[in-house]
Amino acid sequence: MRLSVRTRLVLWFIASITLLFVVMLYITYGIFSHAIYASDVTVRLDEILLERAQRAGSNIVLHRGPFATPPEQYSSLFSRWIGYDVFLNPACGQLRDYPENFGDEPLIIIRNNALEGRFIPLTQFAYANLSRGAHSVETIENVFQYPLRVVTLLVHDREGHRYALQIGMSMQFVSTTLGNVLLKFFIWGPFLILAISLTGYFFVKASLKPVHDVVLVAREITAEDLSRRVPVLETDDEIGDLSITLNDMISRLEKSFEQVRQFSDDVSHELKTPLAVIRGEVEVTLRTERSGEEYRSTLVSILEESQKLESIMENLLFLSRLDVKKKSICLSDIALDELLIEVFEETALMAKERGICFSLRQVDEVRVHGDGGLLKRLLVNLIQNALKYTKQGGKVEVSLKSDSIGCGGSEKEAVFIVSDTGIGIPRIDLPHIFDRFYRVDKSRSAKTGGSGLGLTIVKKILDIHHGRIVVRSTLKEGSTFFVYLPKN
Numbered sequence: 328m329r330l331s332v333r334t335r336l337v338l339w340f341i342a343s344i345t346l347l348f349v350v351m352l353y354i355t356y357g358i359f360s361h362a363i364y365a366s367d368v369t370v371r372l373d374e375i376l377l378e379r380a381q382r383a384g385s386n387i388v389l390h391r392g393p394f395a396t397p398p399e400q401y402s403s404l405f406s407r408w409i410g411y412d413v414f415l416n417p418a419c420g421q422l423r424d425y426p427e428n429f430g431d432e433p434l435i436i437i438r439n440n441a442l443e444g445r446f447i448p449l450t451q452f453a454y455a456n457l458s459r460g461a462h463s464v465e466t467i468e469n470v471f472q473y474p475l476r477v478v479t480l481l482v483h484d485r486e487g488h489r490y491a492l493q494i495g496m497s498m499q500f501v502s503t504t505l506g507n508v509l510l511k512f513f514i515w516g517p518f519l520i521l522a523i524s525l526t527g528y529f530f531v532k533a534s535l536k537p538v539h540d541v542v543l544v545a546r547e548i549t550a551e552d553l554s555r556r557v558p559v560l561e562t563d564d565e566i567g568d569l570s571i572t573l574n575d576m577i578s579r580l581e582k583s584f585e586q587v588r589q590f591s592d593d594v595s596h597e598l599k600t601p602l603a604v605i606r607g608e609v610e611v612t613l614r615t616e617r618s619g620e621e622y623r624s625t626l627v628s629i630l631e632e633s634q635k636l637e638s639i640m641e642n643l644l645f646l647s648r649l650d651v652k653k654k655s656i657c658l659s660d661i662a663l664d665e666l667l668i669e670v671f672e673e674t675a676l677m678a679k680e681r682g683i684c685f686s687l688r689q690v691d692e693v694r695v696h697g698d699g700g701l702l703k704r705l706l707v708n709l710i711q712n713a714l715k716y717t718k719q720g721g722k723v724e725v726s727l728k729s730d731s732i733g734c735g736g737s738e739k740e741a742v743f744i745v746s747d748t749g750i751g752i753p754r755i756d757l758p759h760i761f762d763r764f765y766r767v768d769k770s771r772s773a774k775t776g777g778s779g780l781g782l783t784i785v786k787k788i789l790d791i792h793h794g795r796i797v798v799r800s801t802l803k804e805g806s807t808f809f810v811y812l813p814k815n
């Protein structure tokens with residue numbers, strides 16, 4: 328069965344209140360009955376019982392003894408000795424032979440009618456007092472209908488025969504009073520619980536209303552309409568926090584959806600251009616009969632455009648795999664200097680073809696914690712960019728240094744530097760060159776076949792390695808890229 332939070336809270340509330348009520352009842356009953364037994368009334372009752380027991384005792388002392396059975400014979404006489412009632416309750420009493428051992432068969436010698444054929448038990452407490460010749464006062468429960476207050480006294484007759492004299496009085500007035508209190512509790516208790524539960528129900532309902540409102544709005548929010556927000560409560564509590572957290576989450580979702588939308592737009596736009604070029608070339612070529620040379624030139628152009636398409640797809644695939652793999656990439660100890668020399672040798676040919684003076688200036692021995700494949704891609708992208716955007720006769724220099732940072736130079740960083748004397752990057756474009764598909768000048772990238780994804784990949788790889796990149800560039804003079812990686 329599915330119960331709402333509100334119902335569950337109310338049920339818990341009712342259960343707790345009922346339990347509390349029962350515990351309170353138990354404690355109140357205990358305190359109340361203890362208070363009655365310790366009250367002046369009970370103290371006075373004890374005095375009266377003792378006084379009467381002593382009076383009866385002094386009459387027994389005068390008796391020559393031994394008393395003859397059956398006990399009923401002396402009943403009215405005994406009743407006269409102890410008096411008929413105490414506080415309007417009939418007083419009861421009995422005289423029993425003094426038992427030599429505790430628990431001996433009770434030999435009742437006299438008892439009055441108020442006992443109605445029963446007898447007052449002799450407790451261990453009373454017996455212990457009797458053996459010391461002292462009297463005792465106690466309440467005997469579970470023998471008569473109501474608890475019996477009993478005084479036990481040691482007496483003897485003129486011959487010195489010992490007896491236990493027990494005078495008692497029913498504590499009916501206490502039981503009745505306590506019973507009345509209990510009855511009132513039982514009559515009014517359910518009403519009280521009901522009233523408190525109803526109050527609790529309305530309180531819980533009012534407290535959960537904002538959650539209900541949030542749920543209603545949240546249900547209406549879909550992927551197409553992420554601009555809506557749930558109502559924010561101005562209360563400084565969990566429900567206020569919940570609505571703020573939900574709104575933050577919706578904002579993040581909205582941003583992600585926007586990024587995905589933007590990504591699809593960018594990708595279709597980027598793919599459209601080379602495809603349009605291919606289509607245009609083919610259409611123009613097919614319009615009339617062409618020479619072999621013309622067909623060849625069209626095919627070369629198609630090849631170039633499809634290479635561009637391939638490069639875009641390859642880079643996009645790499646980026647998306649990087650996003651998926653990001654958390655599971657295993658970083659290991661990498662000798663960055665060796666990796667740089669390897670990349671330098673691989674790209675030297677490209678520099679030679681472009682007539683660029685390409686050199687390794689300083690290569691310190693540096694080890695970093697990273698992924699070899701990704702770091703190689705980072706170095707290749709930056710070096711290839713430097714070579715791509717430097718004209719013939721220009722210079723590209725790379726170096727790798729070990730640097731100290733932090734307080735007292737305690738932390739070490741690897742700094743990879745690529746500097747070129749190329750075309751440079753306008754100041755206004757510098758903050759954007761790491762954005763996806765961003766190209767400073769479409770025409771210059773078109774010449775170099777750039778897709779605007781190379782630096783995006785570099786930035787992503789650096790994020791995985793907790794590194795950073797700084798660019799200094801002057802238009803027409805050249806650029807320098809500084810890559811900082813935490814050292815092992």
Ligand code: ADP
Pocket residue numbers: 712713714716747749750751752760761765766767768772776777778779780781782783806
């Ligand atoms: P692309 O594939 O177009 O080179 P990148 O993401 O690698 O894309 O670079 C983004 C843009 O930054 C490039 O289009 C280019 O204009 C500029 N750029 C990158 N590196 C250099 C450099 N060394 N010198 C001049 N411009 C650069």
